[in-house]
Amino acid sequence: AQSVSxxxxxxxxxxxxxxxxxxxxxxxxxxxxxxxVQYPGQHLQLLLKYFSGDPLxxxxxGFEAEFIKSKFSFNLRKPSVQxxxxxxxxxxxxxxxxxxxxxxxxxxxxxxx
Amino acid sequence: GAVVSxxxxxxxxxxxxxxxxxxxxxxxQATTMFWYRQFPKQSLMLMATSNEGSKATYEQGVExxxxxxxHASLTLSTLTVTSAHPEDSSFxxxxxxxxxxxxxxxxxxxxxxxxx
Numbered sequence: 001a002q003s004v005s006x007x008x009x010x011x012x013x014x015x016x017x018x019x020x021x022x023x024x025x026x027x028x029x030x031x032x033x034x035x036x037v038q039y040p041g042q043h044l045q046l047l048l049k050y051f052s053g054d055p056l057x058x059x060x061x062g063f064e065a066e067f068i069k070s071k072f073s074f075n076l077r078k079p080s081v082q083x084x085x086x087x088x089x090x091x092x093x094x095x096x097x098x099x100x101x102x103x104x105x106x107x108x109x110x111x112x113x
Numbered sequence: 114g115a116v117v118s119x120x121x122x123x124x125x126x127x128x129x130x131x132x133x134x135x136x137x138x139x140x141x142q143a144t145t146m147f148w149y150r151q152f153p154k155q156s157l158m159l160m161a162t163s164n165e166g167s168k169a170t171y172e173q174g175v176e177x178x179x180x181x182x183x184h185a186s187l188t189l190s191t192l193t194v195t196s197a198h199p200e201d202s203s204f205x206x207x208x209x210x211x212x213x214x215x216x217x218x219x220x221x222x223x224x225x226x227x228x229x
Contacts, residue, residue, distance in 0.1 A: 034217065043223060044208075045220075
C-alpha cells in the first residue's frame with residue numbers, strides 16, 4: 001500500500017516570499033500524483049497533477065510541482081506567495097490504474113500581509 | 114461550477130440517531146463515488162468506495178454496518194451513519210472520478226456532522 005508524508009505541518013510566510021512544500025510518497029510502482037488545496041470554508045480543489053510526461057508540472061494560480069522519481073518526491077513550489085494563498089494543502093497519490101487516493105496529512109499555509 | 118454537491122452541509126444530532134448524507138454528481142454519471150472522513154486538523158481518510166448497483170467496498174477498519182452506503186443511481190450516493198455517537202463527529206466528504214486517465218477526483222463541499 002502507498003503512503004504519503006508531508007513534512008511541514010504549518011508554514012508561515014510573508015507575502016512575496018517563495019514557497020516550497022515537501023511531499024514524499026512510498027510505493028514501488030507507477031503513480032499519479034496530486035496537490036489539492038482547501039481554502040477556508042471551501043471544498044478541496046485540484047492545484048495540479050502529474051500522471052505522465054514532463055515531470056515539472058504547472059498548475060493554477062502560479063503553482064508548480066516537480067516529480068523526482070529517484071527521491072519519491074513531488075514538492076510544491078510558488079515563487080511569490082500572496083495573502084490569498086492562505087489555505088490547507090494536501091499531497092495525494094494513487095497507484096497507476098487504481099482510483100483510490102492516499103492523502104498526506106496536509107500543510108497549513110498562513111500568509112502574512 | 115460545482116461538479117459534486119452534498120446535503121446537508123452540516124447536521125447536529127443526538128447520540129443514538131441515524132443521519133443520512135447525500136452526495137450528488139451534478140453533470141457526470143459516476144459509477145464510482147468515494148467517501149472520506151476528515152478529523153479536525155487531520156488528513157482525509159478513505160472510508161469506502163461506493164459502486165453503482167452493487168455493494169460498497171469498505172476500507173480496513175471501517176464498520177460497514179455502522180456506515181451504510183447506497184449508490185442507487187449514477188448521480189447519487191448516500192452515506193448513513195447509524196446509531197451515531199459523539200466519536201462519529203467529523204467532516205464527511207465525497208468525491209467522484211471523472212478522468213479515467215489520471216484518476217483525478219472532484220470533491221464535494223463536505224458535511225459537518227456533530228453528534229451530541
